[in-house]
Amino acid sequence: MKTVTVVGASLAGLYAARELRAQGFDGRLVVVGAEPHHPYDRPPLSKGFLTGDCAEPQLALSDTEEAAQLDAEWILGTRARALDARGRTVVLDNGRTPASDGVVIATGAFARRLPGPALTGVHTLRTLDDARALRRDLIHGPRRVVVIGGGFIGAETASSCVSLGHDVTVVEAAPLPLATQLGAEMASVCAALHARGGARLLTGVEVAALRGAGPTTLGGGAVTAVELSDGRLLPADVVVVGIGAAPNTGWLTGSPLALDDGVLCDEGCVTTLPQVVAVGDVARVGGFRAEHWTSATEQPRVAVRNLLARRTVETARPLPYFWSDQYGSRLQFAGRRREGDTVRVVEGSPDASDGDGFLAVYERAGRTTAILALDRTRLFTKARRALMAAAATDREAERERDEEGEREAEREREAERQAEYREDAARAS
Structure with a gap:
């Protein structure tokens, strides 16, 4: 590949750019951002930035040294207007049309608004x-x-x-x-x-x-x-x-990409178009769209590997994780909870009045599916590691089952070929 365009100067977009260089891409790298700002950290916006405890320079996700190492062409304050799939050309609202050998879609999501006339305040x-x-x-x-x-x-x-x-x-x-x-x-x-x-x-x-x-x-x-x-x-x-967000896919309307609450991808972040991948809040990977910081930072590694390989050679299934700071307390959650899961408090007390905090586990069929903690960061970190290890073991077992299934299918196909050969030989004699 000679040119890769990352559409979205977001957290996921920055991580994709980093991965492209880390995985050996030495061609032209273009990063397009609708906002005039270089990538910044969004979680502090509702917390320290509002209260004045976090200054604007502290939001920056990269510095001049890294920018030089990335050697990217930044086109900021410019929205992507369309994707011409035939040439993987990104059409920008300033009239530019950077043609690319590969495209990373990282346009994130936008805040939903209430209907009605605009009011100040x-x-x-x-x-x-x-x-x-x-x-x-x-x-x-x-x-x-x-x-x-x-x-x-x-x-x-x-x-x-x-x-x-x-x-x-x-x-x-x-x-x-x-x-x-x-x-x-x-x-x-x-x-x-x-x-x-x-x-x-x-x-x-x-x-x-x-x-x-x-x-x-x-x-x-x-x-x-x-x-x-x-x-x-x-x-x-x-x-x-604060009524939620919707994926920024409007600019992709009319393209051959499959869209449904995000850009539809396989589990390797690969879309329905060759050499086009999607990551972060805009991507619906393997049927799920997760607006989490971990998705934006973990998906790009796999997406870039598959982009450079020109096919899906690795899948991305990070364990969902999010945290929230509210009223002096830290809430942390990891895993995949489903309706019907039971929940059990294993440490502390869920009584918010005592301020002690707690650690709770969600369970299904005797197995832990998710964990929730309030002001129990150390215990949560330990429990999250265990949950991640169990998830990795499950994925490996699933991979082995899939491989064994493929081998069994091949054995069955070979048996059918041998049976046909014997029948043909019998008719010939």
């Missing part, structure tokens, strides 16, 4: 520019902040706002926040963190509309309240919308 939190705008709104004395959505971004933002002295209400449409990820039992424990931290949590109620006061009814005014589906009005000076 209403924010999403996905990008550095989002965080800058929200932080500017939070420095003007105590504000009434309503956070819509009790997921990780919502909870972390609420925690940061409380620490800054604001009056905070979290609105969650589901009966419990994080129930999909953690299950109802553990979600109720984590929901108690809001009360312990000093925020109000309203669950089982949806947002009907945002109220604003401004010069026109078409937008441009300032948010004044959040209207709930039960008729309640929550006065608000600042609203943060």
